[in-house]
Amino acid sequence: MAATPDGKGPLLEVEDLHVSFRTPKGMVEAVRGVSFELGREKLGVVGESGSGKSQTGRAVMGLLDARATVRAKTLRFGGIDLLTASQRRMRRIRGARISMILQDPKYSLNPVMTVGRQIAEAYLIHRRGTRAEARSRALHMLRAVRIRDPERVYHAYPHELSGGMGQRVMIAMMMVPEPDILIADEPTSALDVTVSLQVLAILDEVVERTGAGLIFISHDLNLVASFTDRVLIMYAGRVVETCAADRLAEAEHPYTQGLLSCLPRIDNPVETLPTLKRDPRWAGGPQ
Amino acid sequence: MIGIDGLDIVFGKGARQFHAVRDFSMEIAEGESVGLVGESGSGKTTVLRALAGLVAPTSGTITIAGEPQGSRRSLALRRRLQIIFQDPYGSLHPRHTIDQILREPLEIHRMKISSRRILDALAEVGLGPEFRFRFPHQLSGGQRQRVAVARALIIEPQVLLLDEPTSALDVSIQAEVLNLLTRLRRERGLTYLLVSHDLAVVSHICSRVAVMRLGEVVETLSIEDLRASTPQHTYTRQLLRAAQGYDRTVLEELDQLDEVL
Amino acid sequence: MAETLQTRETLRGWLMSDAPANAFQARCQRIWFSWLAFRANPIAMAGFIIIAALILMAIFAPVLTTGDGFTQHLGDRLQPPSWEHWFGTDQLGRDILDRIIWGSRITLYIVGLVAIIVVPIGMIIGITAGFVGGWVDEVLMRFTDIFLAFPRLILALAFVSALGPGIENAVLAIALTTWSPYARIARAEALTLRNSEFILAARSQGASTRRILARHVAPLCLASVIVRLTLDMAGIILTAAGLGFLGLGAQPPAPEWGAMISTGRQFILDQWWVPTMPGLAILTVSLGFNLLGDGLRDVFDPKSGGA
Numbered sequence: 001m002a003a004t005p006d007g008k009g010p011l012l013e014v015e016d017l018h019v020s021f022r023t024p025k026g027m028v029e030a031v032r033g034v035s036f037e038l039g040r041e042k043l044g045v046v047g048e049s050g051s052g053k054s055q056t057g058r059a060v061m062g063l064l065d066a067r068a069t070v071r072a073k074t075l076r077f078g079g080i081d082l083l084t085a086s087q088r089r090m091r092r093i094r095g096a097r098i099s100m101i102l103q104d105p106k107y108s109l110n111p112v113m114t115v116g117r118q119i120a121e122a123y124l125i126h127r128r129g130t131r132a133e134a135r136s137r138a139l140h141m142l143r144a145v146r147i148r149d150p151e152r153v154y155h156a157y158p159h160e161l162s163g164g165m166g167q168r169v170m171i172a173m174m175m176v177p178e179p180d181i182l183i184a185d186e187p188t189s190a191l192d193v194t195v196s197l198q199v200l201a202i203l204d205e206v207v208e209r210t211g212a213g214l215i216f217i218s219h220d221l222n223l224v225a226s227f228t229d230r231v232l233i234m235y236a237g238r239v240v241e242t243c244a245a246d247r248l249a250e251a252e253h254p255y256t257q258g259l260l261s262c263l264p265r266i267d268n269p270v271e272t273l274p275t276l277k278r279d280p281r282w283a284g285g286p287q
Numbered sequence: 288m289i290g291i292d293g294l295d296i297v298f299g300k301g302a303r304q305f306h307a308v309r310d311f312s313m314e315i316a317e318g319e320s321v322g323l324v325g326e327s328g329s330g331k332t333t334v335l336r337a338l339a340g341l342v343a344p345t346s347g348t349i350t351i352a353g354e355p356q357g358s359r360r361s362l363a364l365r366r367r368l369q370i371i372f373q374d375p376y377g378s379l380h381p382r383h384t385i386d387q388i389l390r391e392p393l394e395i396h397r398m399k400i401s402s403r404r405i406l407d408a409l410a411e412v413g414l415g416p417e418f419r420f421r422f423p424h425q426l427s428g429g430q431r432q433r434v435a436v437a438r439a440l441i442i443e444p445q446v447l448l449l450d451e452p453t454s455a456l457d458v459s460i461q462a463e464v465l466n467l468l469t470r471l472r473r474e475r476g477l478t479y480l481l482v483s484h485d486l487a488v489v490s491h492i493c494s495r496v497a498v499m500r501l502g503e504v505v506e507t508l509s510i511e512d513l514r515a516s517t518p519q520h521t522y523t524r525q526l527l528r529a530a531q532g533y534d535r536t537v538l539e540e541l542d543q544l545d546e547v548l
Numbered sequence: 549m550a551e552t553l554q555t556r557e558t559l560r561g562w563l564m565s566d567a568p569a570n571a572f573q574a575r576c577q578r579i580w581f582s583w584l585a586f587r588a589n590p591i592a593m594a595g596f597i598i599i600a601a602l603i604l605m606a607i608f609a610p611v612l613t614t615g616d617g618f619t620q621h622l623g624d625r626l627q628p629p630s631w632e633h634w635f636g637t638d639q640l641g642r643d644i645l646d647r648i649i650w651g652s653r654i655t656l657y658i659v660g661l662v663a664i665i666v667v668p669i670g671m672i673i674g675i676t677a678g679f680v681g682g683w684v685d686e687v688l689m690r691f692t693d694i695f696l697a698f699p700r701l702i703l704a705l706a707f708v709s710a711l712g713p714g715i716e717n718a719v720l721a722i723a724l725t726t727w728s729p730y731a732r733i734a735r736a737e738a739l740t741l742r743n744s745e746f747i748l749a750a751r752s753q754g755a756s757t758r759r760i761l762a763r764h765v766a767p768l769c770l771a772s773v774i775v776r777l778t779l780d781m782a783g784i785i786l787t788a789a790g791l792g793f794l795g796l797g798a799q800p801p802a803p804e805w806g807a808m809i810s811t812g813r814q815f816i817l818d819q820w821w822v823p824t825m826p827g828l829a830i831l832t833v834s835l836g837f838n839l840l841g842d843g844l845r846d847v848f849d850p851k852s853g854g855a
Binding site (some may be wrong): 009026048049128164192193195197200201204219220222223225226227237258260263264265266269270271272273274275276 | 302316319326349428457458459460461463465466469471484486487488490510513514526527531532533534536
């Protein structure tokens with residue numbers, strides 16, 4: 001279990017997290033008792049829709065809307081209690097120390113501002129500095145995400161960029177204040193397969209260089225397993241299994257096994273794909 | 288069953304022209320299942336829509352069951368060929384009940400409408416009668432896609448065009464829908480043209496695949512050849528490799544990034 | 549008591565049921581859920597209450613009034629508000645509250661007729677233009693532009709002068725000047741819907757354009773049009789009142805609120821209640837429609853979950 005370099009324990013501690021929503025049909029519990037720790041590593045959170053994986057990420061950032069209630073035994077980021085932190089404190093943490101990348105850069109980048117200005121602004125919000133400093137940091141980050149012509153991209157608008165470039169710009173923007181934790185919520189789901197591998201490679205490089213912890217949320221189990229160090233598998237708001245990414249084939253929980261076996265495989269043809277028989281006991285709790 | 292020859296589709300005029308499909312040709316026999324694989328911008332969806340008569344070809348011919356077709360289709364032809372779309376959240380009218388959605392094709396083609404027929408159509412795709420009067424927003428993505436399949440099949444077509452039918456679905460639901468599609472094809476002797484970016488899905492359902500890139504077919508091969516990893520074209524090999532997941536060695540090849548601004 | 553409780557439980561169960569047994573139940577359920585969302589919005593409810601009060605007032609006018617609003621009692625002229633005459637009397641001794649209540653029927657008649665004329669015409673023109681496109685769109689929109697170009701009251705005045713005074717002519721004049729924005733709204737909606745996948749699905753099944761417009765496009769455009777209509781009601785009422793004020797709408801002795809202000813305005817300094825009360829009535833009803841329209845807009849907005 002990787003710890004912070006000063007050895008004072010993990011970056012993020014989550015214990016018994018619950019997120020519930022008020023809906024016209026009653027209370028809906030999206031996250032039901034999730035616990036995990038994050039060090040300076042790449043942690044994958046995998047689940048299907050409705051598993052609560054995105055809500056977990058947003059609960060850590062404090063980004064859920066007013067209809068949601070967040071409860072936890074512990075929700076601590078390097079010593080700071082996120083549950084009781086004031087809005088002001090959360091604003092200072094968000095972006096500066098914990099950042100988030102979302103799925104589609106078309107919707108998460110401001111369409112009327114140039115890309116460079118957005119990155120520079122992300123820098124200025126969290127660090128005192130001159131505009132010139134912010135600009136040079138922005139260009140530096142654009143280079144860090146392997147954009148070959150940073151000057152040109154600096155002055156481009158989001159709609160002028162392809163999907164892959166847009167995500168790289170998002171990575172640049174979110175990493176410019178050098179956060180300790182990066183949460184990536186389906187960062188490559190909207191991208192073509194070849195492009196998404198390139199984006200992941202860049203993410204890999206950037207995260208390793210800055211020593212940040214990464215939470216990679218996705219529905220793609222194989223992709224997550226090949227990219228991260230450790231994987232959490234979620235079902236119905238609970239974590240049903242945790243395992244090292246390279247030992248996924250030895251997974252024990254029937255849900256994980258089911259997920260792995262129901263994928264069609266090029267090298268292993270079958271007439272009928274095995275389907276997941278959902279056991280209601282899986283919603284009952286972790287092993 | 289289906290013949291496409293020299294299909295060219297250009298959108299827009301003059302300087303802002305976009306050549307979506309270039310010189311696309313293909314023959315699909317009755318009962319065959321063929322896949323079209325490519326990434327975004329490859330033109331695969333445009334080809335499908337042209338086949339469905341939703342997009343007018345700029346040049347080239349499309350022949351269905353021996354008769355050449357334009358985009359003005361006869362009702363009889365519409366009945367032969369049905370399309371299933373990618374987005375289960377968009378392909379069903381938000382204000383119609385499932386019952387209405389299934390009746391509509393029957394009404395259009397003046398076929399007999401009965402409760403029995405609607406319930407049978409639902410049962411065929413694994414949905415019980417309790418779904419009949421629900422609205423689409425009350426159904427999950429997988430259930431909506433099943434309704435889309437039921438809607439397509441209720442008028443007994445011979446050809447199904449499938450536009451990434453499982454891309455928006457969870458993996459476990461995808462398996463169920465793929466099994467459904469395989470079973471229906473076997474039972475009814477349907478002809479499939481499946482468009483997807485996912486080589487694994489294509490290899491499961493199809494016997495033959497055409498790989499497209501930037502509007503052109505770069506390679507056509509049988510699924511056996513694909514499995515034996517004998518694709519000739521670099522792009523096909525790239526796609527195959529990408530289907531296997533992330534690999535740190537991709538970092539080394541990053542200098543060959545395709546930047547499109 | 550126990551029986552009503554039980555019926556309420558089964559009704560509630562019927563409305564919340566997961567598996568509706570027929571189309572009617574499904575539709576009732578949808579309306580019920582929209583109503584719940586609507587009810588949660590205090591502004592919308594305020595507007596709804598005002599308009600509901602207006603409608604009830606119009607229906608129960610014979611019960612609520614003490615007189616018929618027409619009979620003159622010249623001995624009681626210009627009495628200030630009192631227990632006997634809550635809003636006072638006008639220059640012919642008629643109780644003003646009575647006249648306002650009777651006048652609510654005229655107000656509803658006018659807005660109802662205008663709505664019935666304007667919504668279908670605007671929608672048909674708008675969705676046809678938006679969906680079909682091309683030269684059809686151009687022709688229909690230029691036709692709409694002609695009507696849009698005129699200021700509403702002036703055009704209404706022109707029509708009424710040509711057709712002659714009277715409520716029906718006023719309604720016609722108002723309708724002719726009001727329909728064009730609805731065509732625009734319907735066209736905008738149709739344009740966005742044109743490339744939706746469910747429309748493509750209908751086309752690929754062989755649905756004719758007319759079928760698609762009527763069954764697929766129109767139901768989705770209706771929401772925006774209705775919201776706009778309720779927001780416009782205030783304007784329609786004011787235009788009718790304006791025409792009435794100028795003597796071109798309802799003719800005396802009909803208790804149309806605008807006409808009441810007009811004939812009462814000479815008394816504004818000493819017997820303020822004569823023109824002011826009908827004025828307040830117009831104000832309240834316009835406000836009610838505005839609030840209702842805002843509330844409907846919030847309910848129909850997909851972001852707030854109104855299906």
